[in-house]
Amino acid sequence: MSQGITIGNVSSASGVKVPTIRYYEQIGLLPSPPRTEGNRRSYDATDLERLTFIRHSRELGFEIDEIRTLLSLQDQPNVSCEEADQIASKHLVDVKQKIASLTALQHELERMVEGCSHGRVETCKVIDILADHGKCRFHADHPPHL
Amino acid sequence: MSQGITIGNVSSASGVKVPTIRYYEQIGLLPSPPRTEGNRRSYDATDLERLTFIRHSRELGFEIDEIRTLLSLQDQPNVSCEEADQIASKHLVDVKQKIASLTALQHELERMVEGCSHGRVETCKVIDILADHGKCRFHADHPPHL
DNA sequence: CGTACATCCTCTAGTGACTAGAGGAGCAAG
DNA sequence: CTTGCTCCTCTAGTCACTAGAGGATGTACG
The missing domain is CATH 1.10.1660.10 (Multidrug-efflux Transporter Regulator; Chain: A; Domain 2)
Structure with missing residues (x-):
């Protein structure tokens, strides 16, 4: 064939x-x-x-x-598909976490960009927020390998 | 000090x-x-x-x-912060794309897991969807290095 | 038949952002 | 003074590829 x-x-x-x-x-x-x-x-x-x-x-x-x-x-169609289900389910949990994490990040970035004075670095929110952790609302539980 | x-x-x-x-x-x-x-x-x-x-x-x-x-x-507070703004803005675009992509992926995974017959591999949606590309609603434009 | 050019082969090394481990030296507490 | 922790350097490994060298093969055209 x-x-x-x-x-x-x-x-x-x-x-x-x-x-x-x-x-x-x-x-x-x-x-x-x-x-x-x-x-x-x-x-x-x-x-x-x-x-x-x-x-x-x-x-x-x-x-x-x-x-x-x-x-x-x-390759083994007669075997229980539980394992495949578990892999997919675990993956689904990961994906949901990543989405949550990225959504928080999105808000943080929006805050940075909107707050940017478009002036000098001295007064720039972007740099400011990155430098000062306390001003940031985003805290990753798992450092994102996204 | x-x-x-x-x-x-x-x-x-x-x-x-x-x-x-x-x-x-x-x-x-x-x-x-x-x-x-x-x-x-x-x-x-x-x-x-x-x-x-x-x-x-x-x-x-x-x-x-x-x-x-x-x-x-x-390190140079007197410089224009335009560059920092651009980096953050570009990053924001990426993040939004990733969220969109992951959300589509989430739906696809949910479809897989919900459709799983919890029986044998032969009738398992998880394997089925992965094997047959035509049945899949999720198509990544950028292969996800997420 | 010759020759250009695409496609194929193997092999090694590089990417990003770390992480793991070997083998050894310094230092503080009991 | 010895136990055990932290520190040092160095090399190699991780993941999933990607890039490039250097050479062989296959095909299309004149």
Whole structure:
């Protein structure tokens, strides 16, 4: 059926860049495909699906290790999906926290920019607020790796 | 006035970890402090302020290079604060985008988790949505390094 | 058939902002 | 005086890629 797809084609079809595909192979996220006579990687439709799955999961902010688990779950359709549910739920909690944190930050930045006198640094709210922690209403619980 | 503060004390006072302080010195974000006889770093109140400024800026999501600019602005109070204003404004735009993106993501995750049959993987929405891009309402314009 | 050019290969090293650990020296309290 | 904490330097690791060197292969056109 599926004759070989080149890495370039599987890349544009999946939206994952060529070096990233090779990287995924290197870390064992994507199986090593067979090679042609000329040593080029030769992918099939399953690989394309898998790559799309990965790209989509990455877009949704899942980490590589989480994707590894999700992929292995996908390969075993008879297993309970509790684990997948847990991963997604945990992720949802994280996302909600980040939104809350970023919303607070947004207000803080608005306060800074609106308060800016557009004059000299001496009277600038932006610098002022950053320098004096007490004047700030935003306090991150988790230092944001957002 | 200010006799030397140890790195440990300046760390707990500022909320920046000890190795991170040394790292900031290494990349030139924090000036190298004088040393004691025993070769320990000896900080003063100004360093503590600077570190607090840095930590606060990092919490607000500014990058090191942006902080470098903000710090140099702080050192020259007679300069126009336009640049600081621009940095904060640009950052505000980014933050708003991130919030929008994360909110879409949140809905997508909720859809996944709510739709989960709590049964076998075969019928699990979580896996399903990740696998089939067409069923997904969330499409990131900028792959989220959030 | 030749030649240009795109695409592919492997490999190493770099990014940002730290974090972890090894191996050793100084210092304060009991 | 010894125990244990803090400090020192240095190297290497983290995550998820990205960039570039240097070379092989495949394809389109004249």
